[in-house]
Amino acid sequence: MKKLLLSLILFSFAFIVSAAQVYEPIQTWYTNEQNQGKGLGSYYYLKFNADTKLYLLDYVNNIYSDWQNETLKKMGITDYGYYDINDPTHTLHSFSIDDAKNVTSFDGFDFNGGTDHYDRKAYYLGDFKKGAEIEIYLTDGTTSVSSNTPVNGAYTSRYMARPDKINADIPVAQLFMYNSTGYEVNFGLYAISDTIPITETTAMGSPLPTPSTTILIACGLISLAYLYKRKKGAVL
Numbered sequence: 001m002k003k004l005l006l007s008l009i010l011f012s013f014a015f016i017v018s019a020a021q022v023y024e025p026i027q028t029w030y031t032n033e034q035n036q037g038k039g040l041g042s043y044y045y046l047k048f049n050a051d052t053k054l055y056l057l058d059y060v061n062n063i064y065s066d067w068q069n070e071t072l073k074k075m076g077i078t079d080y081g082y083y084d085i086n087d088p089t090h091t092l093h094s095f096s097i098d099d100a101k102n103v104t105s106f107d108g109f110d111f112n113g114g115t116d117h118y119d120r121k122a123y124y125l126g127d128f129k130k131g132a133e134i135e136i137y138l139t140d141g142t143t144s145v146s147s148n149t150p151v152n153g154a155y156t157s158r159y160m161a162r163p164d165k166i167n168a169d170i171p172v173a174q175l176f177m178y179n180s181t182g183y184e185v186n187f188g189l190y191a192i193s194d195t196i197p198i199t200e201t202t203a204m205g206s207p208l209p210t211p212s213t214t215i216l217i218a219c220g221l222i223s224l225a226y227l228y229k230r231k232k233g234a235v236l
Contacts, residue, residue, distance in 0.1 A: 022191040023048045025159050025171075026133075034150050041158040044173070045085055045135040045148040048128045050193045055106070055122040056080055056136070057188030059172060060165045063109050066118040073097055075185045076140040076177075082125060083146055085133045092137060093126065106190065109166055120166070122190060136173065138187075143179040154178035164188055 027042040046054075058071040072080065081094030095102050106122035128134065135148035147157045158174040161184075170188040177183055 021049050022052050022193045023050075023054075027159055028148075030155075035153045036155040041155055041174075041176075043148045043150060043157055044159040045133055046189075048130055048132045050130050051128070052130075053127050053192045054125045055104075055190045055192075056125055057106055057123075057164075057170065057190050058121045059186035059188055060109075060120060061186075063165050064111055066111070066116065068118070068120075070186055071121070072123065072138075072185065072187060075183065076180070077138050077185060078141045079139050080123060080125070081137045082134040083137060083148075085135055085148060094137065094139075095123070095125075097123065107166060136175065138175045138177075138185055140177055140180055143177040145175045145177060147173070147175060151178060158184075161186060 023046045025044045026047055027044045029039050029042045030036050032038045056072070058068065060068060061070045062068070068074070077097055079094045079096055081092055083090060083092060102124040104122050104124070105119045108117055108119040110117050125136075126134075135146045137144065137146045139145070145151070145156050147159075150156070154176070156176050156178055158176075159171070161172050161174040164170045164172050170190065172186055172188055174184045174186050177185060
């Protein structure tokens with residue numbers, strides 16, 4: 001009993017740490033103010049709750065071959081980046097999609113019975129300090145879109161649009177290239193934080209149970225242990 005209660009208490013406090021959010025999306029839902037419908041999408045920016053390294057991921061839309069037709073390059077994206085929404089100069093931080101020093105393999109999958117393999121690409125976006133707030137930028141050379149910037153008459157962005165086929169825990173966002181062919185570009189968001197350790201199977205940036213809830217659970221377990229000790233004369 002002693003070991004069981006101690007394990008439960010330690011698990012509760014460990015969960016307090018893992019339950020914290022690396023970032024949170026701040027969304028403003030469409031209200032047809034730009035003639036783009038109501039609730040069909042949202043402007044969004046990311047607010048960081050810890051020092052974080054962020055990557056954009058190629059979206060995986062099937063797991064049966066290496067023919068992924070929704071990767072950033074196949075969707076025509078030439079450059080990606082971000083704006084610091086608190087920067088009065090509104091400086092764009094952008095990177096070429098072909099700059100190899102910013103590209104790495106993230107994960108992949110085997111197909112054709114395990115005889116072939118596909119590697120997903122991750123594109124480094126930046127290292128952001130706690131409290132930073134950014135909107136994501138994409139361009140295909142004709143249309144440039146930012147996730148939190150309204151465009152008159154254009155349906156431009158959406159957050160948590162659809163699940164990734166490899167890892168449903170990865171948040172998938174969208175930007176719409178409204179002035180080109182009207183297509184939507186899906187991309188995953190992957191955050192790494194030394195302050196708040198996470199794994200690939202953790203919902204990166206997604207809302208999780210609040211620490212206060214977990215503290216109540218931990219306090220309840222401690223109270224249970226105390227009452228058990230008094231009733232049974234057990235030694236903890």
